[in-house]
Amino acid sequence: MDRSLNLLDLALGFDQQLLDPSPLSGKVVLIEDCVETSGSFVLHQVMKRVLSTNSSDALIFLAFARPFSHYDRILRKLGCNLAAQKTNNRLVFFDMLMMKCSDGEEIEDNVSAVAKLFREIQETVRKLRSLTNSNITVMVDDMSLLEIAATGSNSDRVLDFLHYCHSLTSETDCSLVILNHEDIYSSMERPAFLLHMVCLADVVIKAEPLASGLANDVHGQLIVLNKGISRSSRSKLQNFQFKIKENGIEYFYPGSRS
Amino acid sequence: MAAPNVRSSSFSRNISVVSSPQIPGLKCGPNGTTFISTGIRDLDRILGGGYPLGSLVMVMEDPEAPHHMDLLRTFMSQGLVNNQPLLYASPSKDPRGFLGTLPHPASSKEDKPTVPDPDQGESLRIAWQYRKYMENQKNAIDDYSNDFDMRKPLERQFLSGRPIDCVSLLDSSDLSVAQDYFATFLSKFPRNSSSIASIGRIAIQSFCSPLCDYSEKESDMLSFIRLLKSMLMVSNAVAIVTFPPSMLSPSSSKRLQHMADTLLSIKAIPDGDKELETLLTGYKDINGFLNIHKVARINTQAPVILEAKTFSMSLKKRRFLALECLNQAPVDGSSGTSYGTSGSCSGSSKSGALDF
Secondary structure (H helix, E strand, O other): HHHOOOOHHHHHHHHHHOOOOOOOOOOEEEEOOOOOOOOOHHHHHHHHHHHHOOOEEEEEEEEEEOOOHHHHHHHHHOOOOOOHHHOOOOOOEEEEOOOOHHHHHHHHHHOHHHHHHHHHHHHHHHHHHHHHOOEEEEEEEEEHHHHHHHHHOHHHHHHHHHHHHHHHHHHHHHOOEEEEHHOOOOOOOOOOOHHHHHHOOOOEEEEEEEOOOOOOOOOOEEEEEEOOOOOOOOOOOEEEEEEEOOEEEEOOOOOOOO | OOHHHHHHHHHHHHHHOOOOOOOOOEEEOOOOOOEEEOOHHHHHHHOOOOEEOEEEEEEEOOOOOOHHHHHHHHHHHHHHHOOOEEEEEEEOOOOOHHHHHHHEEEEOOOOOOOEEEEHHHHHHHOOHHHHHHHHHHHHHHHHOOOOOEEEOOHHHHHHHHOOOEEEEEEOOHHHHHHHHHHHHHHHOOOOOOOOOOOEEEEEEEOOOOOOOOHHHHHHHHHHHHHHHHHHHHHEEEEEEEEEHHHHHOOOHHHHHHOOOOOOEEEEEEOOHHHHHHHHHHHHHEEEEEEEEOOOOOOHHHHHHHHOEEEEEEEEEEEEEEEEEEEOOOOOOOHHHHHHEEEEHHHOOOOOOOEEE
């Protein structure tokens, strides 16, 4: 059991599965990255954790950034078959690549495309709940692209969407995992959207490049802030470095790599 | 350690069998991707083969350097030489006029910029019996990429009768017209798993130029690029978009950078900068800098770690675009001359000891 756990799993609380089989249930995880270092590998790892064979958790994936084939290939190398999980009803994949929000269609249906998307998610959660009683994770692979898709109509809609999704975590004990890009907001004076997300999040994972520049052995560092209060023994803020490989990710504390 | 290696290698072998390129100008890459050439051999080598199909390449312009045009020109010329359909959009009244400035491929052997250095010739003479194999190797990659003579305009045979579309971005007051145009162009290259029929190339110059009517609406531009990227992912095409980041708000510029699969930027080199002149060898030949911020990561999560991020752009023999790692000259003046000569005549691959 211990050998399959890495530092990120420990920071997320996956080491106490006897006490708490799904440590992320009812929680919001926010992954922040920047142009230099992509945080998508954290998504892949959480995906693999959720869909692992010794649990029966389900995953709802909203793909704004990449098509299914991309994730299928990556997860296959990590040892997880997405197509099979789809047929097992453990994965529901929403392809949102071509999502458009225009003001025109809004008048027809009297609901915006973002609201429609949330209703679909809600419906899917209900369906999955009737099938199984295990935890459901909702994952958004790039929140900033939803913002772009929705700003044609109204920017507040994305914030509403975020709050609706947050209500899922409290009502049905879903987990919410969101990837967003932090550096987009760094030039803004008061980035309401980012602040809201950080405020709602129970776990914030920040992927950053090394200050010392490019390196072959260390691809960057993660800062994990776990706001969970139940596990008081855990240190709240953790910092470790990573190296991304095709079939997994190596994590290590700074300076501890032989 | 051995077991996953074996599994991953057999995996990629299957894929390369399925999508072995039928038409020239394609190269199989890792993870089921296919590369097309950038038109600059050095850039192909640095990026690991070229631009992967289905990727969006963004180039950040420098208002003081026009070298993003060279990247566009070689990209377009390479497509025309390989008989690939091209769509070019720019904020000028007559975008077709730009085709007259495209470079011509260097045809004859003597024109090739790869003149062997004196010491390289030495090593060749030792292994002279292998020379024929090296020739073979050169011929094998020849139909993939060409060297372009930046001074010689592209001959008519490559322009007439070829499928070239030119769009002026000035005409459309909002981007929905342009978007439909791009969508119909890209619908000609659908991606299906069996084989690749043809490859499309899209070049957009100075996308966010203030000359365009839509330049006020940043959200429209962002959503245009987002949809372009989404369409590219399901088609056999590559789009290269240059944009001036200084014309955009910082957050929109960052959003564009995030959407890029491959992100490059151009930097002007200050003229007559004494400090830089002493630092870099071959300062006089350098026209500008090319920074590589992101290399496309399609179907994989492992990042490509380059040996350097910044490369100098220079014209070899005043004709051929070359990219080199920056060679830092030693501070000591006495040894500087000897280092300088050996550093300037060699590419980045050879002078590893001098790279910083």
